[in-house]
Amino acid sequence: MMKNRIATLIPAALLALSLAACGQAATNTPAENPAAEATVIEEETQQASTAEETQQTPAAEATAAKAVPGAAEAATETAAAETEETVKYTNNDMVLSVPAKYNDLLIVDVTENDQDGILFKVFEKASVEAAKAQGDDVEGPGWLFSIGTSDESAVQEKLCDDMSGEEVFARKEDGTYYVKYHPTDVRFVREQYEDIEEDMAQWSELNNWAATVPGTFVEENAGLTLEKHSNTSLDMYFARIAYRNFAGYTLSSLEHGVWGPADVDPAPHLEKLKGVTFEYADGEEAPDGEYVVFTVPEDNVRYDFFFAEQGQNYVREVRDIDGESYENLYKANIPEGSPTMNEIMNEWYLDVVNNGGEAIDAH
Numbered sequence: 001m002m003k004n005r006i007a008t009l010i011p012a013a014l015l016a017l018s019l020a021a022c023g024q025a026a027t028n029t030p031a032e033n034p035a036a037e038a039t040v041i042e043e044e045t046q047q048a049s050t051a052e053e054t055q056q057t058p059a060a061e062a063t064a065a066k067a068v069p070g071a072a073e074a075a076t077e078t079a080a081a082e083t084e085e086t087v088k089y090t091n092n093d094m095v096l097s098v099p100a101k102y103n104d105l106l107i108v109d110v111t112e113n114d115q116d117g118i119l120f121k122v123f124e125k126a127s128v129e130a131a132k133a134q135g136d137d138v139e140g141p142g143w144l145f146s147i148g149t150s151d152e153s154a155v156q157e158k159l160c161d162d163m164s165g166e167e168v169f170a171r172k173e174d175g176t177y178y179v180k181y182h183p184t185d186v187r188f189v190r191e192q193y194e195d196i197e198e199d200m201a202q203w204s205e206l207n208n209w210a211a212t213v214p215g216t217f218v219e220e221n222a223g224l225t226l227e228k229h230s231n232t233s234l235d236m237y238f239a240r241i242a243y244r245n246f247a248g249y250t251l252s253s254l255e256h257g258v259w260g261p262a263d264v265d266p267a268p269h270l271e272k273l274k275g276v277t278f279e280y281a282d283g284e285e286a287p288d289g290e291y292v293v294f295t296v297p298e299d300n301v302r303y304d305f306f307f308a309e310q311g312q313n314y315v316r317e318v319r320d321i322d323g324e325s326y327e328n329l330y331k332a333n334i335p336e337g338s339p340t341m342n343e344i345m346n347e348w349y350l351d352v353v354n355n356g357g358e359a360i361d362a363h
Helices: 013-016 034-038 058-067 071-082 125-133 150-159 192-221 233-244 267-270 342-353
Strands: 086-091 094-099 108-109 116-126 143-150 166-172 176-183 224-226 250-253 259-260 275-279 291-296 301-306 314-321 324-333 358-362
Touching: 086 108, 094 108, 094 116, 094 192, 108 125, 116 125, 116 192, 125 192, 143 150, 143 192, 150 166, 150 176, 150 233, 166 192, 176 192, 192 224, 192 324, 233 267, 233 275, 233 291, 233 314, 250 342, 259 342, 267 342, 291 342, 301 342
Parallel strands: none
Antiparallel strands: 086 094, 108 116, 116 143, 143 176, 166 176, 166 224, 250 259, 250 291, 259 358, 275 324, 291 301, 301 314, 314 324
């Protein structure tokens, strides 16, 4: 038996499903504590049809299956999907549902009055047990995710900085936000090397399920509204302008030159960015033509928002590091009915030019 702790890296495509950005680790040793044992556990079952509808003779069933090739198999698969059982863990009035087929593979820790607002912590049981067998009693091995709450001011601070390991995914009308925390490193542990390859599929499947938890959590808990936030450098700058009154930026175009914000209120323009998220446009070419430029001089970075119709929701980041320029291309995901990114930024720029901005290098 190998005595050293054995872990392995998940391939990047699988790792991306469970790892993301600065996570909050939970603090209590994972165990099935009294709170978890006392949790109301229910099984959700749905019946695909009434008793009367299912009382068919063997001849009728054979005829139906023959009339529609594959009908019996399709009906069986549909019924199985509709009747998949779940195990429900509750913390006050909030519910976390776990597919019954995974329940024995997990440790679900239901926390009470946690100082960090954690409601649920979920671990892969085999990793926890493997770590303990090797004398590692600290919390962390096998950790898949935690669900917790936060208030608005704390969320605003989170959005201003790197949120590795944190995902703000829902909001309640009373101002409570819900956050999913997840590792930024690998928590998969086994005692024996031969167990790593054998159990990797299980670990990957659990991480695939963990990625779906925010959406399911919102569906099953009344009063929650799904939220989406990205955490690019551009997101952070916009958040700092909104929540920290950051004014160390300029806006420019070829038409009017470079302007600082001075006394112009950015709030009306930032309001239009609610619901907008950014993703890397890997492998795509940056659009041609003119653009509005958002610059943060002290960080040697600028963002180009293109005028051309086909490029109005693309953003080019150009960052200078030790005299070398590095580019990234983002695509903005715009809620239906919202203006394009270029429209938002051009209106902001013209507001600065015409209503109290500071001309830095105006034409």
